[in-house]
Amino acid sequence: MEFFKSLKIVPRWLIILIDAVIISHAAFFAYFVRFNFQLGTIDRFQFLPSVMIFTVLAVMAMLISKSYVGIVRHTGTGDLSNMMKMLFVTNVLLWSVKLANSTFGLYDSTLFLPFSVALIASTLAFPLMIGYRLMVKEIFYYMNNRYKKPNRKVAIYGAGEAGILTFNALKNTSDSEWIPVAFIDDDLGKEGKLIEGKRIFYSVEGLKKAVDKLGVQEVVIAINSLSIARQREIIDACLDLGLPSKIIPPAKDWFETGLKSKDIRDVRIEDLLSREEINLGNNHVVDSIKDKIVLVTGAAGSIGSELSRQLLRCEPAQLLMLDQAESALYELEQELSKVSLNVSREVLIGDVRNKKKMQEFFEKYRPEMVFHAAAYKHVPLMESFPDEAVKCNILGTKVIADLSHTYGVEKFVMVSTDKAVNPTNVMGASKRIAEMYVQALDKHLTNEGKQGHTKYITTRFGNVLGSNGSVIPLFKKQLMNGGPLTITHPEITRYFMTIPEACQLVLEAGVMGNGGEIYVFDMGKPVKILDLAKKMIKLSGKKLGEDIEIEFTGLRPGEKLYEELLNNYEVVLGTHHPKIKIAQVLSQDYLKVKDQVDAFKELLQMGDEEVLVSHLKILVPEFISNASRFSKLDKEDRLVN
Template sequence: MLKDGIYTRASVVLTLEISLSTFASLLSFLLLGAITEVDQGSDRFILGWLLVSLISSAFAFRLIRTHSSAVRYSNLWDYRRVFLALMVKAAFLCLYIFFIGKQTRIHLGVALLDFLISVTLLLLAKGFVVMLYQSVRERTLASLSRTSLLIEGVGESSRSLALYLKSSEKYRVLGFLTVGETDITTLSDLPVYRVRDARELSELKEKLDFSAVLFADQDQVKNREGDILDWLLDLGLKPLIHTPAVELPPANEPRPNFDVRNIKIEDLLGRSEIKISLEDITPNFSQKTILVTGGGGSIGSELCRQLGSLGVKRLIIYDNAETPVYEIRRQLERRYPHLDLKTIVGDVRLLSRLDFVFKTHRPQIVFHAAAYKHVPLMEENPCEAILVNTIGSKNVADKCVEYGIETMVMVSTDKAVNPTNVMGCSKRLAEIYVQSLGLAIEQGSVLGNTRFVTTRFGNVLGSNGSVIPLFKEQIERGGPVTVTHPDITRFFMTIPEACRLVMEAAHLTNGNQIFVFDMGKSMKILDLAKRMIELAGYQVDKDIKIEFSGLRLGEKLYEEVLSDEEQTLPTSHARIRIAQVRAYDYPKALEAVATLEKLACVVEVDKMVTLMKEIVPEYISQNSKFEALDKH
């Protein structure tokens, strides 16, 4: 097997280039018969000519760095650099002729011939190395057991991917696959195969004996869902995707083979990936001290990973779960060895612990992601939901004001919109307190400079406790996969998308705003389960069954649309809008939250939930014992 990571030393390449260039200068004299025609004493001129050639070649090649790239991968740009370096050398030789060569019959034709011979020798040498390497490489690859595949599409991204995988030791590209009509028959010396339905794809599979189809990016996957993706799964062909650059680990971590992976359910959201401009948001976080509460959780840990790449001055992770904190610390230390990282085990319910963190580290920006989020569990433990989600948020917000924090970004949920469960209402109460505090600062009734921003989004694919890990576990066990109701739907986004939007909201805010995210169309959980079973290589109901378990405590069939244009205002980002919500008076919000805290501490559940419904009148329980407390 060829060792792609082993290259000839750059100094050796440079020495060979200089040697060939100097030899070309000598050869130019020999070809013209100049040595026998020049006057006596011209030997000194020839020696001077060779010396100028040697020095100018060394200068030009080092200046233009013709030796800096691997010779075996030489391309047109590398040849252009050689050409440019030899032009510099020719210029020096012409100057030598002008100042010294007048005493001889040496003319500029020698310099021209020198240039032509030098170009020919060096390009032939590099070309020979490329051809030799490719020949050896092809023989080596022919002896390997590789996955035969087709690349979907005939666009530029597909063509680039074929060139990228040409030397792959794991994949063998047989050609391109396209659905429908196309006039293109070959692309990058590979055939283009056209199919119109599953039958033609099956025939092509038998003819070529390939086992996978590779998509160039996520948009291609989303565009092909409903036709070719379904055909692939029905025929037992593996759908693969080229890994986006944002998913790749840093250079100091192991990288996947040629950045290709199996298609995941996250690739099939039915909408284009939400993107932000990192160049725009980086100045907001660069060289700043940032605190992330709940930094060991799904959202918090991904926030830490993304913030670590933005050149923050110090990153403080605060969480009460020691194992996740330990894991994220190990990841960040490995990825960003120069990051000033502090990990603190603590609880947002403990004011004294929070005070220690703020006093000791003086953060400038706070991302508040600490929360209890499991709906049925909080329905059974409502007092803990209030103490963590509502009072914990109050504690963090109060410390932000006390220590003059620039911005606090609170991570909320779509379940805070017309809540039907304790968890959703506890997050809405946190929103009310934080927003009323920010409004009081704006009005001057509370002293402070902190800007408060709240972000709402729906279910996050792959987060702890979400349906994706649950379904994966059930599929690995052989089923059944349990869905609560055949008609239940949810809005989804990926963890990286959610964190990007949270950071973008921090960049966009003018203070005291609730941002909601356009998450596209809602997805049926039943369809999600079916697709995950198929992507795992099984057939629904034949290999793995789906069972309906009934709605859980506090669960509703449909989540609210977050980005309704009638209830939101636009921002400069097309996927982020500002929610228009009722403003609350800060003294009343403070009093209500204090009362809730007292009731939660003494576990007066019914009184506490009744007060929650009075503060948030749109909170109407569903599939819960607390329906009895609703005013009909």
């Protein structure tokens, strides 16, 4: 036993030696089987020399087929195939030698095994060679695990091919924390059957039985073709039973290298989205962006950085990444340098509010497409500093939009937010005015009959899961610190989408847009933040009310209970994709909007925040402040230009 424990990999020479011994003994016994243990008949053959020659031919076949190269403790179906190939080659070699001998009459034919004996020997040797490999595999498993503390008992949800691969990955990894004890499957026909000696239970009802009978402590979901809805149901069932759950990655991520226990990840809150993930299948996006010079503003942010990653895969002629956050921008560049060396990339440090600096960049690089993601987005902070929201979100957008027209950019795609709809805060109002300006500019250029003018497009979506400053990272941090989880109101809801989904919309809009559109996603139903918090607590393995608490802090300045993707007066039109809509927004006069936006420059110099916010309310009449110090302005006469 200690010998096997000391060996991490059985030497190849030892495998050849053991296989040779097995084959020689199989050939020896095959004589007796073939001639019904009649020694007189066997004496007609040169018994021992023929066995030795057959064994030598088998060793030659091993070298040809490389049947000895497999790692014994990872024996699988591939090794069975190699054993069969080796035995086939052995018999082919025997036939060739006998044919040559009969042709040239070199030796007595009794020196060689009869074909019938060789076939019986091969049949006997095959299970013996496989059997000892499986025995060694079990010894390795036993020796590696006998001194370990009891591992966590795991049920594998999925009794198909992915489930079996997961079972092997967990069992064959020496440092694995888990030991699989059962399978769960939604196929009723598999109930009660065994895989690898482990019972299959039916559906989530069977999961509870596995917990009661076998003491299952954790679940690994191992079904590649699982719908999001069914995945959510399984995870919810695990949460109700107090079971931590994990999930295997998509098969494409491990198909070539094989599934390993380290690839199995914890279930994330993104896995509990209440809808199927939106996937546009945007192959045409690649064709539209390939070989173009593309500028991304706000490239160091959550959306901007993912946009840069996805744009890189489109192989633009040059990718320009602009931001004022130099540390985050440096980290992004270091990440992308490992992904692709074929696309020219430039990191640009600058503030979109600095028109002179931005003009220098446009003059030097001449971008053909602009994705404008630079913005201040935190509602409470912008409520405290409305001047910064105006400078960045409105005037900064105007700078980039105007320069895009001046330097002949083909398309300008702006990232907006659902907070721009019926805004209750400064941030939302500033983004709505940015929308108004780029739409009005597009209409103005179209009406003037400008040939090939820049097409201005807006994308509008809800909260992005996991983005900087969003509720998910906040809850994770609070969970790590032992709580409490803070929620502003028990009834507050939000729309959610993943960062990759949001960026798909932005890229898709950049391709399909003809100018002036506001694109919105069908984002399903809004999510109640309280429900989100409860699920995150369960996912962390903690119990609400025992290990961690939830506290309600009251709505923050400018915050509203629910958000919308459309104003009351907006209607939507369909597109070629059922998940993408176009919001038809009331048109604005460009010269009037431009004058109103330019007026912010003088108001900023005055330094009066109430005057500044009042002007926001003039441009966006539906902007009614909520739980804010600016609420009083809604009851007073607003400034008139």
